[in-house]
Amino acid sequence: MHSVRNTIVRTASLSGAFLFCCMTTAAAADPASTGTNIFDPQSTPARSILHLSTFVLTVTGIIFAVVFTLLVYSISKFRARSADANSEPAQVYGSTQIELAWTIIPVLIVVVLFLATARVLHAIQDAPMPTSAVEVTVIGHQFWWEYRYPRLGVVTANELHIPVSDPAHPTPTSLQLLSADTDHSFWIPELAGKTDLVPNHPNQMWMDPQRTGTFLGQCAQYCGTQHAKMLLRVSVDSPEDFAAWVREQQRPAVADERVAIGKRVFETTACINCHTINGTVANGRFGPDLTHLMSRSTIAAGAAPNTPENLRLWIQDPEAIKRGSLMPAMQLSKSDLDALTDYLETLR
Amino acid sequence: MSSNAITIPGIRVEGKPWLETLHEWVTTVDHKRLGILYVIYGLGFLVVGGVEALIIRIQLMHSHNDFVSPQTFNRMFTMHGTTMIFFMVMPVLFGFANYLVPLMIGARDMAFPRLNAFSFWLSAFGGLLLYFSFLGGSGLYGAGSAPDVGWWAYAPLGARAFSPGHSTDYWTLSLLVSGFGSIGTAINIIATVLCMRCRGMKLGRMPLLVWLYLVMGAMVLIAITPLSAAQVMLLIDRYLGGHFFDTQAGGSAVLWMHFFWIFGHPEVYILVMPAFAFLSEIIPVFSRKPIFGYPVMVAASVAIGFVSLSVWAHHMFTVGMNSYANSFFAITTMAVGIPTGIKIFNWIGTMWGGRIQFKVPMLFCIGFLFQFLIAGLTGIIQACVPVDWQLSLSYFVVAHFHYVIVGGILFATFGAFYYWYPKVTGRMLSERLGKWHFWLFLIGFHLTFDVMHIPGLLGMPRRIYTYEPGRGWDTLNLIISIGAFIQAVAILVFVWNLVISYFKGAEAGNDPWDAWTLEWSTSSPPPAYNFATVPTVASRRPLWDLKHPEDPDSQYE
Numbered sequence: 001m002h003s004v005r006n007t008i009v010r011t012a013s014l015s016g017a018f019l020f021c022c023m024t025t026a027a028a029a030d031p032a033s034t035g036t037n038i039f040d041p042q043s044t045p046a047r048s049i050l051h052l053s054t055f056v057l058t059v060t061g062i063i064f065a066v067v068f069t070l071l072v073y074s075i076s077k078f079r080a081r082s083a084d085a086n087s088e089p090a091q092v093y094g095s096t097q098i099e100l101a102w103t104i105i106p107v108l109i110v111v112v113l114f115l116a117t118a119r120v121l122h123a124i125q126d127a128p129m130p131t132s133a134v135e136v137t138v139i140g141h142q143f144w145w146e147y148r149y150p151r152l153g154v155v156t157a158n159e160l161h162i163p164v165s166d167p168a169h170p171t172p173t174s175l176q177l178l179s180a181d182t183d184h185s186f187w188i189p190e191l192a193g194k195t196d197l198v199p200n201h202p203n204q205m206w207m208d209p210q211r212t213g214t215f216l217g218q219c220a221q222y223c224g225t226q227h228a229k230m231l232l233r234v235s236v237d238s239p240e241d242f243a244a245w246v247r248e249q250q251r252p253a254v255a256d257e258r259v260a261i262g263k264r265v266f267e268t269t270a271c272i273n274c275h276t277i278n279g280t281v282a283n284g285r286f287g288p289d290l291t292h293l294m295s296r297s298t299i300a301a302g303a304a305p306n307t308p309e310n311l312r313l314w315i316q317d318p319e320a321i322k323r324g325s326l327m328p329a330m331q332l333s334k335s336d337l338d339a340l341t342d343y344l345e346t347l348r
Numbered sequence: 349m350s351s352n353a354i355t356i357p358g359i360r361v362e363g364k365p366w367l368e369t370l371h372e373w374v375t376t377v378d379h380k381r382l383g384i385l386y387v388i389y390g391l392g393f394l395v396v397g398g399v400e401a402l403i404i405r406i407q408l409m410h411s412h413n414d415f416v417s418p419q420t421f422n423r424m425f426t427m428h429g430t431t432m433i434f435f436m437v438m439p440v441l442f443g444f445a446n447y448l449v450p451l452m453i454g455a456r457d458m459a460f461p462r463l464n465a466f467s468f469w470l471s472a473f474g475g476l477l478l479y480f481s482f483l484g485g486s487g488l489y490g491a492g493s494a495p496d497v498g499w500w501a502y503a504p505l506g507a508r509a510f511s512p513g514h515s516t517d518y519w520t521l522s523l524l525v526s527g528f529g530s531i532g533t534a535i536n537i538i539a540t541v542l543c544m545r546c547r548g549m550k551l552g553r554m555p556l557l558v559w560l561y562l563v564m565g566a567m568v569l570i571a572i573t574p575l576s577a578a579q580v581m582l583l584i585d586r587y588l589g590g591h592f593f594d595t596q597a598g599g600s601a602v603l604w605m606h607f608f609w610i611f612g613h614p615e616v617y618i619l620v621m622p623a624f625a626f627l628s629e630i631i632p633v634f635s636r637k638p639i640f641g642y643p644v645m646v647a648a649s650v651a652i653g654f655v656s657l658s659v660w661a662h663h664m665f666t667v668g669m670n671s672y673a674n675s676f677f678a679i680t681t682m683a684v685g686i687p688t689g690i691k692i693f694n695w696i697g698t699m700w701g702g703r704i705q706f707k708v709p710m711l712f713c714i715g716f717l718f719q720f721l722i723a724g725l726t727g728i729i730q731a732c733v734p735v736d737w738q739l740s741l742s743y744f745v746v747a748h749f750h751y752v753i754v755g756g757i758l759f760a761t762f763g764a765f766y767y768w769y770p771k772v773t774g775r776m777l778s779e780r781l782g783k784w785h786f787w788l789f790l791i792g793f794h795l796t797f798d799v800m801h802i803p804g805l806l807g808m809p810r811r812i813y814t815y816e817p818g819r820g821w822d823t824l825n826l827i828i829s830i831g832a833f834i835q836a837v838a839i840l841v842f843v844w845n846l847v848i849s850y851f852k853g854a855e856a857g858n859d860p861w862d863a864w865t866l867e868w869s870t871s872s873p874p875p876a877y878n879f880a881t882v883p884t885v886a887s888r889r890p891l892w893d894l895k896h897p898e899d900p901d902s903q904y905e
Contacts, residue, residue, distance in 0.1 A: 193737020
């Protein structure tokens with residue numbers, strides 16, 4: 001009996017301590033190693049969430065410690081001993097005072113937690129957007145992201161570019177979230193909490209990153225076969241870099257005579273049903289806009305690096321890169337495939 | 349119907365031909381046999397759902413693993429969730445209700461024995477329908493395909509445009525059919541508790557288990573109804589050109605979420621009520637004290653029942669409700685923690701000053717207390733809406749609800765198995781194997797589900813069939829998978845214990861735990877009529893009064 005009791009106590013304390021170690025280790029983890037750590041916020045919404053989390057973790061941590069201690073104490077103190085094998089302990093049926101105490105204290109804790117929650121909730125969800133805010137419409141597709149900057153006339157896919165926000169002159173980014181098919185969820189843990197993209201139900205979220213760099217995330221709401229490879233990359237640029245990127249994106253597609261054959265292949269196959277290239281007949285919207293394909297570092301919503309080999313494989317056999325993707329295998333002859341890849345390579 | 353012996357199908361007992369035995373079991377309306385059928389059925393699906401979980405865990409052992417295709421993986425997590433909730437936990441808990449409620453209130457059967465049998469067979473066929481999708485999911489001309497829409501089947505994934513073939517139809521129909529079974533059983537439990545109590549068994553003298561099953565029954569009635577309605581609407585969408593959830597034609601995806609979660613959240617409490625019930629019976633007996641604060645425990649159970657009906661949209665903090673709606677569901681969610689906390693305190697109060705015997709049923713209950721404490725607290729963390737914007741849909745949530753369902757409900761249910769198995773079979777489960785089961789499962793559980801919180805904090809969403817290397821998720825997922833296999837071994841030990849103890853276990857006698865409720869006053873296993881004379885009770889612990897005539901409870905109540 002004794003050893004069983006000890007082992008229970010020991011295991012219980014170990015597992016409790018373990019959980020809290022885990023949480024604190026996660027907090028201290030090197031941000032560079034993941035890029036998706038909610039304990040390394042780089043933007044106001046993510047930062048206020050972390051502050052609230054720390055507060056809530058502290059409160060729940062204290063509750064845990066108190067109840068845990070009571071539990072461990074009672075199972076170790078009140079174990080059956082061989083001396084009193086044949087007698088029953090005092091039969092206690094309850095106590096109104098004690099019941100009142102352990103009702104009122106939790107009520108007070110709930111009130112405090114709720115007020116703290118409501119404050120942060122309101123501050124993030126109902127934040128007014130300044131006129132300087134950059135507006136982006138994010139449209140979720142199976143299984144990629146479409147970004148439209150209505151005031152800048154820019155359309156791109158999968159890799160979002162937004163400007164860094166200087167706290168003195170904030171330029172937050174306001175995202176309008178739409179879905180073309182099923183539910184999706186936009187989640188960049190270091191910049192903001194997630195918000196779903198629900199068909200027929202436009203949503204809003206915002207972020208004001210205070211550091212330049214690339215931030216990662218991915219679709220968080222199950223949306224079908226390739227939910228796992230609907231990755232997100234957000235490039236937070238300096239104001240100059242962002243302006244330069246916008247200028248590049250506003251230009252029509254490069255027209256290079258040397259790849260005219262590839263361009264013709266593109267314009268005479270099913271590619272144009274789904275893809276847009278500005279300045280050509282291609283104006284499909286089912287797949288990503290390819291006007292500036294080469295300005296992106298990945299293809300297939302982050303499933304593969306944007307290299308000529310991958311691009312070629314992607315056109316010929318998308319299943320090899322992303323099983324269940326809605327891009328059909330194009331079944332081109334080798335010469336057409338080479339020409340098409342060469343053409344796409346020029347779309348900077 | 350006459351024999352005292354409990355038999356299991358296909359096994360020859362007392363020289364009866366097996367066909368006759370089988371026929372007896374198939375046509376039985378005895379609440380005890382139906383209870384056993386429910387439990388065996390649920391245990392079968394525990395193994396099936398467990399295998400699906402192992403496939404998921406093998407696939408996620410390291411990044412870019414290629415063990416199964418994305419399609420298969422999506423089917424596995426859909427089937428795992430649906431199976432475990434609807435065809436494992438629900439039937440097992442209904443089985444315990446069927447077996448125990450009439451015995452504990454001194455009744456000879458449930459109020460409606462034929463409805464009882466009908467409900468069981470509906471649930472059973474529901475499970476078969478779901479699994480038939482592996483054969484008929486693409487129609488009889490194609491290969492099978494199980495549903496892959498997730499266990500919530502969020503609209504419009506369940507619409508025909510995104511779920512061609514019949515796999516989603518099998519999912520819908522199986523939930524519809526088994527849902528009717530659940531409603532039937534719920535009506536039966538409520539009627540039995542309200543109308544079939546023996547003399548002297550006032551509502552205020554019912555064992556807490558009976559109270560909790562009464563609350564559970566009421567919640568099933570309220571919660572399963574919108575689920576069934578939603579399934580009918582989905583079928584109308586799919587076959588009659590309706591547009592309830594068909595977003596391509598202006599339907600509402602959010603409406604489906606409300607329908608699903610106004611079922612789905614009460615469902616969690618539906619499942620946890622019986623776990624509370626088991627604890628409220630086992631902890632007093634092994635602490636040798638009556639339950640602390642019985643009226644408060646009853647009040648807290650009823651309060652949980654009511655409040656839990658108003659928390660559903662905390663599953664929807666990320667779908668873009670306005671800040672007032674978000675605040676409302678935050679405070680109701682936090683509020684449901686108060687009566688739950690009161691329950692934990694009362695169980696500690698019961699152990700306080702007692703003489704705790706660390707038998708296997710009690711070990712599982714103590715495990716429950718620690719784990720349910722953590723599960724509750726991570727629940728409170730997620731009730732803080734902005735925090736949930738980070739944690740929702742991530743592995744943190746997966747860890748949280750497995751902490752509730754495995755660490756809480758399953759642990760309590762294992763405790764109940766060890767506690768009541770002697771009553772059901774007349775033989776004790778092996779303590780030695782039971783301790784192996786407990787410790788292995790405890791280690792596996794913590795290895796898996798403690799660690800699983802961390803990838804969520806590091807940005808890993810749920811329901812992904814693979815993940816990118818270099819995000820710090822690899823090692824964690826390997827540990828989680830190892831834990832899953834340790835749990836699987838523990839389950840094998842448990843099943844082995846159930847089988848071997850049936851034949852070789854020690855004789856139990858009527859009352860092996862020196863307990864106080866009515867089921868221990870009859871033989872093990874009880875005769876078909878339960879009690880030779882219907883008992884009369886004068887307190888909450890009739891057998892205590894009998895054993896301690898010098899100091900009966902009836903003096904104090």
